[in-house]
Amino acid sequence: MRIAQVAPLYESVPPYGYGATERVVHYLTEALVALGHHVTLFATADSTTSAELVPICERGLWRDAAVWDTLTHHVREVEAVVQRAGRFGVVHFHTDPLYFPSARRLPCAHVTTLHGRLLPADHGPLLREFSEAPLVSISNCQREPIAWANWQATIHHGLPEEAFGLCEDPEDYLLFLGRMMPEKRPDLAIDIARRAGVRLKMAAKVHPGEKQYFEERIAPLIEANRDTVDYLGEVGGQARIELLSKARALVFPIQWPEPFGMVMIEAMACGTPTIAFGCGAVPEVLDDGVTGYIVDDADAAVDAIARLGAIDRRRCRTVFETRFTSMRMALEYVDVYEALLEGGSARDGGVRALSVRG
Structure with a gap:
């Protein structure tokens, strides 16, 4: 064809x-x-x-x-x-x-x-x-x-299947990966990590139209939580894959009808679970309790971080290989x-x- x-x-x-x-x-x-x-x-x-x-x-x-x-x-x-x-x-x-x-x-x-x-x-x-x-x-x-x-x-x-490899021995950090936009709630990701007492790495692009939002709302939060947050800017290539594979979990606290959420299946391919708010396509992509946790709010996200040990990272990879x-x-x-x-x-x-x- x-x-x-x-x-x-x-x-x-x-x-x-x-x-x-x-x-x-x-x-x-x-x-x-x-x-x-x-x-x-x-x-x-x-x-x-x-x-x-x-x-x-x-x-x-x-x-x-x-x-x-x-x-x-x-x-x-x-x-x-x-x-x-x-x-x-x-x-x-x-x-x-x-x-x-x-x-x-x-x-x-x-x-x-x-x-x-x-x-x-x-x-x-x-x-x-x-x-x-x-x-x-x-x-x-x-x-x-x-x-x-x-x-x-x-x-x-x-x-x-070969683009992302399974990591069964993650490091002790959470990851926010994607784009610095209000609907993706990077501010909530910071709050969730702070309350859970786990370091947060943020690898996110700032588009020109969202520069004011970042400078006025997010940059001050990053500065105020320097003991918790590492802001890495936009990360690509192999460094991006390593960030995903070594994270304890991807944090995805979206508050908009996300049409899909590519980063969730990228994390899944690495065996990394996702903690996501149940908006948009999240319930179609994630299997709650299998490839991560679907939560309603920040309180539930903090609780889910404490339950990450119950997620089998090999099982996450198997679901990816079957579905995505x-x-x-x-x-x-x-x-x-x-x-x-x-x-x-x-x-x-x-x-x-x-x-x-x-």
Whole structure:
């Protein structure tokens, strides 16, 4: 099958540090190539891939000081896809929906994975206008606000089995990993670690739009809790994997409808349990008492830290291998591609990934 993967241009594929969508596109692309498909990746020129790369811009737009208007580059990407669309059987979009008008005129099948939060007031009118557009959700929770859209499947993210190794002898620290944004509640992560008496390492990116929040709300907390908190900034590559694998637990005190939560399965692949608030897709991803603890508030999170010894890190890894590998993800996407190429629908009403509880 000849497949095009169209990535957002904010980060390279894969990204250095933060960038869950670009990371998923990388894992999916590599798995599809391994399955024998001919894959073309539309992404930044500094991307690394086994597929054929069509470079759109020199580097990730968020890392290019000369770039101010990211929209212009994504418009160029749409045109690059349209010009080459006759070469593909399926075009798989992972970007903002700028291409929807052009997709109606593509000479091939297409599908879109929506990676972000869906808002009825914003996405509702768009998806009613383009009601024929085939969509994939990354969790059942994500699709609920617009359940009537043309959903083909829910496909949970996956990781290569060899990318993260099991660590059975962790060090004595908790980890907050991701992005410094109010909805992810880094302030609560600090409070939870302080009350539990366990050191917290924070490896988090500060986007320009969240700089004021960080400087006014989080930086003072870090300074006031220097005996508890190590702020590492954005961490990528092998250092990021080591942080995840050696942590006693990942702390994920989100207070928003998280569409998936990639970092939870990255931790799971290392055998590291997650302590998470039960928002968004968390109950779909975590098996409470098996791969971590789903809690309601900070008090319950502190209690859960005291119970981390009951979590079997080998069991965490086993659940990952069963539910969240990139090969499983790729095979499910191939099912969707084949159904669309046959002129039918891959609609299945829900997630395909297996759940292991026990």
